[in-house]
Amino acid sequence: MHRILTYWTAALLFILAPVCLHAADFVSEQRFGDENEIILTYPAAIDKTVAQNPARYTVFEEADPDIRLEIQKIDVSDDGRKVSLLFKESLNTAKTHVVSVRGDDGREIEGIQVKKSYLGYLLSILISALLVNNFVFTKYLGLCVFFGTSKRKTTAKGMGVVFTIVMVVSALMSWFFYQFILIPYDLNFLQIVVFIGLVSLTVQAVDTILRKVNPILFNSFGVFLVLVIANCVIIAVPLIMASNNYNFAETFMLSLGAGGGFLLALYLMSSVRERLDLANIPPTFKGLPIAFIVAGQFAMAFLGFSGLQLF
Template sequence: MMKFSLRSFVCAVLLALLLPAVGYGQDLIKEQSFGKDDSIVLDFALPVDQVAAAKVSNYTVFEENDPDIRLAIKSADVLQGGSQVVLNFAEPLNTTQAHIVQITNLADDRLTTRVSKSYLAYLFSILISALLINNFVFTKYLGLCVFFGTSKRKSTAKGMGVVFTIVMVVSACMSWFFYQYFLIPYDLNFLQILVFIGLVSLTVQAVDTVLRKVNPVLFNSFGVYLVLVIANCVIIAVPLIVANNNYNIFETIMLSLGAGGGFLLALYLMSSVSERLALAKIPPSFKGLPVAFIVAGQFAMAFLGFSGLQIF
């Protein structure tokens, strides 16, 4: 009984001595996040050696998808008495990608942590980017034929915007499915434009049939512009961006919703101005399409104010 107690006491002492070191190495980093465009903030559970923490050579940072490319660290600022370190980089970081930070000489073992944005925040940033920051009409100048043709009245503009959004979401999801499970596995990437146009035309035909039965007045107000949706550059741009960035299904839905919502916003803004311009005294040489181009240019300049906006 005495031996057992002595052995237990020795084990307890060893554990008491070793556990803090193990915990110190594993749980030293309490929180990690992106700071500004060119920095990463590391919060430690305990104050660390400030001299070692300030040495740039103790840190190795790279993007998770490119482990062979080391990012150049300009400085390491030690704050809050050693409880926080801010890594400043020579160039802006691609915060859409996860980053790996490896730290040496701060604990017994090399510390490794993963820095990334919240995935929900990332999805929301895709939505806001397509809706405002990179609006397909006012910043990329896509879909102008339908934009100028259906933005004379609010009712028509709202209807076309909703139709565009529906077609964009459905066609983008179908394009993502075919691209991931047919084009990539069978090395048919060169057919992506033909496949995407075919899927868009199938979606537009389905919407055409439904609108003809459900709302004939709205269908007649679209005229030839509903057919133009099939080969519209906005509709085709979304699946091409999805394929180029290798988005998953959730990111695809956010991009298509943002692009469709941005087109709806552009149509509604333009139709609101067009209804007022119809009652205004405009020189004959500016009536019609010329003044529409002037107004669209002013909207485009206004949307430049969203450039560089970061929500998260």
């Protein structure tokens, strides 16, 4: 009994030892600062001249360790606990970075991982698809349906909701097909055919299911389903997913953001167009021309979101 306990203690010590060592004499916190900055926080004050020696630090992205990132400047805070590394080029903060620091005694402390929280990264995909890269106003996709169904608020809402549902379902199905059939069998050239087929299939399935399960909802939303097929946003999402090689959660966030962005754009536009009906517009601008001009103004307003970073 006693011996088993000793073994366990020894094993536990063995496992915990590296952790304790790291915590004892090394960086207590690491995070990204500005777009070209990594901030390291030490538990106790360290010597300024030592900390400011750029030769002590090696930094690279986890994916390609051969490419060392060049440090331009090193700032140390007044209390000597915070060291901020400023890089020549801005960092891709979506990727995990690895920082190694050589100590005074020549020992090298390997691999401090600097990364954003994954949830924050997922939310940033959502926000980006929703506002910063809104599919209608900054990527100019889905315009036929956008101008066709934004005349009334109720229509716009119905279209947006149906659209989001179909988009999420078809994007996730496309992800499965892409990951488990197209990539393993090297059939990447069939992307377009497979994705458009899946989208049509989803629309048909939603149509059939909705007709049986909830006829009232079908009567109000059914007409939009046909329009969904002829829309480029719905095929753009799987294509973007494939070219960025997104995983399941990222694909979900992208499709949700794209659908939500489309809903937002439709609702904004329909609110304006309901008022345009009452306005006194020159006859040459009636109908589509004025709608295009309004959309142009929205697009310029959405430019204001560019560079937005919440997480």
